Amino acid sequence: QVQLVESGGGVVQPGRSLRLSCAASGFIFSSYGMHWVRQAPGKGLEWVAVIWYDGTKKYYADSVKGRFTISRDSSKNTLYLQMNSLRDEDTAVYYCVRDSGVIGPEFDYWGRGTQVTVSS
């Protein structure tokens, strides 16, 4: 069965960096686009970034552009999110999401999320 397991979250000071990972299993990872979606405490869902199935295209939310980098390693079936220059407002649960869509994104599987807390 499809599994997405995020890791790498924690407490970090403003301005520092963190790298999130998402281990995928139960499907052919290299055939699917992948996204990161986050949820601040008590708030709604916010899309963060997407990477194409082959890694050729990447897009970011304006709120993280220039600070976050999405990447993937299909040999390890793993998705990454490198987060630099972290801010208080980046505090959230970060979800790894599989995209089964061809045209529009189809978020069919979500991981359980990893908590990132930015605080001095």
Added chain:
Amino acid sequence: DIVMTQSPLSLPVTLGQPASISCRSSQSLVHSNGNTYLNWFQQRPGQSPRRLIYEVSKRDSGVPDRFSGSGSGTDFTLKISRVEAEDVGVYYCMQGTHWPPVTFGGGTKVEIK
């Protein structure tokens, strides 16, 4: 960016009664290919979101048939025909027609009266 507006914010419902959630987009969600990429997600307390409905009205596998989606253009609705205790949670609409970015509605909290 497309703005998705949900109403109401909170929806107290009696068990066994119907519930309806509205989602409006700032632009038509009809894609140039004729499809409409409007999804509905359920997030139960303490859980990850789970997709219920895609392309306006297609139910995901395993989703009870008391959930239905409808609408077109800029106005969409998620209906629960008879609310059960397990339906408590927050419901989000999401558009994937004009992306990036993907955008979500602010959420509607369904609770039992």
